[in-house]
Amino acid sequence: MNYQLTLGLALTAATVTTNTLAQTTSATDTAQVVTPQVAPAETTPNPLTFYGFVDGYYGYDFKHAATQDRPGFLYSHDRQNEFTVNNAILGMRYDNGQVRGALGLHAGSYVTANYAAEDQVFKHLYEAYAGFRPFEKAWLDAGIFTSHIGFESAISKDNWTLTRSLMAENSPYYEAGVRFTYEVDPKLTLTGLVLNGWQNIRENNQKKAIGTQIQWKPTDKLLVNSSTFYGNEQPQDLARRRRYFHDFYATYAATDRLSLAVVFDVGKQERAERGGKDDTWHTGAAFVRYKLTDKWSTTLRGEYYNADRGVLISSISPAANDADFKVHAASLNLDYAPASNVVVRIEGRGFRSPQPFLTDRNNQTTDNYGNITSSIAISF
Incomplete structure (x- = not known):
């Protein structure tokens, strides 16, 4: 009787021990099974990107002629009311x-005013x-691109400001030709250009212009x-008047909130009359931009424009008795950026x-x- 009890207890203990070991082994085996993780595939940036920009505005002029056209x-x-x-x-x-390239289309009052002399195409x-x-750190581009001036x-x-300075309005926004760019180092970039002319896509004479x-x-x-x-910008049927021009500007971020900029342009164009003094113009502007908060900023601008006989700003071929153009201007800008692209x-x-000039x-x-201009602009 005691022998049977002892044997039964032994068998029971062995069974429990075996089940326990089986469960322990099973749990251990399961914990050791590791699912291999597949490393994310490296993605190459898409060389093709798309972009867009829209600038809707309303302006109102004081003491200007009763027309929707600004001076x-x-x-x-350039439109008001x-x-x-x-x-x-x-x-x-x-x-x-x-390899690189670009194709962008645009429309608006800026296009109507700036491209009035261009072919519809x-x-x-x-x-x-x-x-x-052509080699490392250099690009050679041909076609229509934004101006190297300004x-x-x-x-x-x-x-920095909503409207453009007088110097920016009366120097090229765009150019057509060949552009060679070389990055000497991350701090210095050199560019040389051969162009159809001073903001014209189609050539207006048999000469080419150059720029740096x-x-x-x-x-x-x-x-x-x-x-x-440098170039002769007179139409083919007019006498040659070579034009020389230099644009200089510097920007400086004084603090995280305060930024400064100074711009100075000077140009000279030959007179058609023999022995006459060349027509010259010079113009300057100073900008002070201050970040009020993360979303609000303001910019103060002061500028002037002086042009003999109104050369370039009034006419590319001024007459001997044309009046000089001398104007001073100032503006104050208030900007609100609810998002990074608006x-x-x-x-x-x-x-x-x-x-009197108007x-x-x-x-x-x-x-x-004087005028007031307001705008909402978005880019993507």
Whole structure:
């Protein structure tokens, strides 16, 4: 009896031990099964990208003639008392590191004013060029591209002020030709160009123009630019008048909130009369931009423009008795950026001259003029 009890207890204990070991082994085996993780495949950036920009605006003029057109020396945001679009751009760019190109189309009041002399086939081309690297750190592009001249561009959202300075309005926004760019080092870039001319896609004579650009960025806070232009910009049936031009600007980020910029342009064009003094013009501007908060900023601008006989700003071929053009201007900008790709802006601007230079609503000449411009712009 005792033997049977002892044997039963032993068998029971052995069974329990065996089941326990079986469960322990099973759990251990399951824990050791590791599902291999597949490393994410490396993705190459798409060389083809798309972009767009829309700038809708409304402006109102004081003491200007009762028309929707602003003065003839203003080309961007050049309509008043009218809701309209300054520039709407849609385009694509391709860059695989060795080959690049771009095609962009645009329309708006900016296009109507700036491309009035261009053929209908070309006036809606914002950019259209193809290029490649002839060797490392260099690009060679041919076609239509943005100008190598100036601190301000056709895309208002990227500029410190809503409207363009007088110097920007009366120097090229775009060019057509061949462009060679060489990056000497990350701080210095050199560019040389052969162009059809001074902001013209189609050639207007049998001559070509040349241009240069030097961009130097010695620190993250300072950028210095020097651009030049040389060429005869008279139509084929007019006497040659060679034009020489230099654009200089520098930007400086004084603090995280305060940024400064100075711009100075000077140009000279030959007179048709033999022995006559060349027509010269010079213009300057200073900008102070301050970031009020993460979404609010303001910019103050002061500028002047002096042109003998109104050369270039009034006429590319001034007559001997044409009046000089001398104007000072100032503007104040307030910007609100609810998102990184949207900006809402309002700007007040005033002009004054030592002599009458415009006709007001009462058909009287006046030596001063002012306007207000507002805009909502988005880019993608």
